[in-house]
Amino acid sequence: MTLEILYFAWLRERIGHPRETVETQAETVAALIDELRAREDRYALAFSDLDAVRVAVDQDLCDMDTPLAGAREVAFFPPMTGG
Amino acid sequence: MQVRVQQENFDFGDECARFAAAREDTGAVVTFCGIVRAPAAGVLHRMEIEHYPGMTERAIAQIAQTALTRWNLTDCLVIHRYGTLLPGERIMMVATASRHRADAFAAADFLMDYLKSRAPFWKKEITDQGADWVAAKDADEEALARW
Numbered sequence: 001m002t003l004e005i006l007y008f009a010w011l012r013e014r015i016g017h018p019r020e021t022v023e024t025q026a027e028t029v030a031a032l033i034d035e036l037r038a039r040e041d042r043y044a045l046a047f048s049d050l051d052a053v054r055v056a057v058d059q060d061l062c063d064m065d066t067p068l069a070g071a072r073e074v075a076f077f078p079p080m081t082g083g
Numbered sequence: 084m085q086v087r088v089q090q091e092n093f094d095f096g097d098e099c100a101r102f103a104a105a106r107e108d109t110g111a112v113v114t115f116c117g118i119v120r121a122p123a124a125g126v127l128h129r130m131e132i133e134h135y136p137g138m139t140e141r142a143i144a145q146i147a148q149t150a151l152t153r154w155n156l157t158d159c160l161v162i163h164r165y166g167t168l169l170p171g172e173r174i175m176m177v178a179t180a181s182r183h184r185a186d187a188f189a190a191a192d193f194l195m196d197y198l199k200s201r202a203p204f205w206k207k208e209i210t211d212q213g214a215d216w217v218a219a220k221d222a223d224e225e226a227l228a229r230w
Contacts, residue, residue, distance in 0.1 A: 009133055009205035010216050059138035061201065075135060075203075079219035082163065082202035083117055083175060083195055 001025070003032070003068070007046075008077035011053065014046040029055050030064040032074065046076075054079055084151060084159055086143045088134065090166040095173055102160050102178045109157045111184035113191040117174040125210035132165045132174070135203035139163070146197040150179070153193070154186040161194065165204065196226045 006019045026032035033050070036043045047053060050064065056075045057066050068074070087093075095116050103112040121127050143161050150159055156179055163175040177194045181187040206217040 006135070008135060008203070009207070012133075056135070056138055056203070059135070059141055061142075075138070077135070077203065078205060078216065079224070080200055080203050081206045081217045081219050082204035083199035 001068070001071075003071060004073045005032075005036075006073065006075040008075065010078055011046050011076050015042055024068075026068055028064070028068060029057065029062070029066050029074065032068060033064070052078055084144070084147050085161070086140060086147060087160075087162045088136075088139050088143070089162065089164055092164070092173060093162050093176070095176060098160070098162065098176060099178065102158070102180065106157060106180060108182065109180040110182050111187040112178060112180045113184070113187040114176060114178045115191055115195060116176045119168050119170050119172050119174055121170055122208055122210060125212040127170045128209045128211065129170075130168045130174075131207040131209065132168060133205045133207070134163075134165045138203050139165075142202050143198065146194060146201060149197075150190045150194055154179075154181065154190040155183075156181050156186060156190055159190065159194065161198065163198070163202065163204065193230050196223075196230065199223050200227060 001024060003022050003024055005022055007015050012018050024032060024035055026035055033047050037047050054077055055062060057071050058073050099114050119130050147159050147161055158180045160178040177191055179187040179190040200223045208215055208217060
């Protein structure tokens with residue numbers, strides 16, 4: 001499956017780009033993170049503390065167990081600070 | 084319901100006046116405006132607000148829709164800016180309108196709690212000491228529990 005992955009705030013800065021397209025067989029968000037972590041140190045660093053990472057699948061906030069079947073876009077970011 | 088996500092500034096007075104004008108079904112309007120404030124330490128040069136285009140509009144519309152369903156509102160407005168903001172500049176505003184004031188107050192409070200923690204914005208402060216992302220507070224997340 002082809003996924004568009006987006007990074008925001010310090011995750012974007014640590015990984016070094018705002019978005020990328022990946023080919024993956026990951027079944028859940030957690031499995032996708034494991035794949036990304038294994039790639040390079042900067043990914044491992046960005047995803048070293050998952051308590052500080054939030055995720056949205058197709059622009060809906062979800063959690064690490066969320067299945068990726070049918071998903072097109074996955075975004076990773078720190079806790080939001082709106083308002 | 085009106086939701087605007089924009090880079091440009093807005094005139095708080097004009098927005099309030101326009102929102103409150105000509106509403107025969109409304110007896111109360113509550114407004115809130117968030118402003119860029121100086122950090123506890125250092126001198127703030129500017130604030131950079133990043134957001135997630137697409138999800139931002141969608142998340143705010145969902146939050147506003149929940150407010151409209153939950154309270155007896157005649158209308159609500161959310162404006163939130165992104166990009167580079169200077170100290171003292173307006174960041175965002177909410178306005179709620181209802182027949183009686185309790186609904187407008189409660190809905191405005193609810194909107195602010197949810198926008199704080201569930202609208203995809205991230206703030207970075209650039210001060211004379213360097214640049215840092217503003218961390219979310221536990222209290223902000225806990226505030227959601229009261230709704």
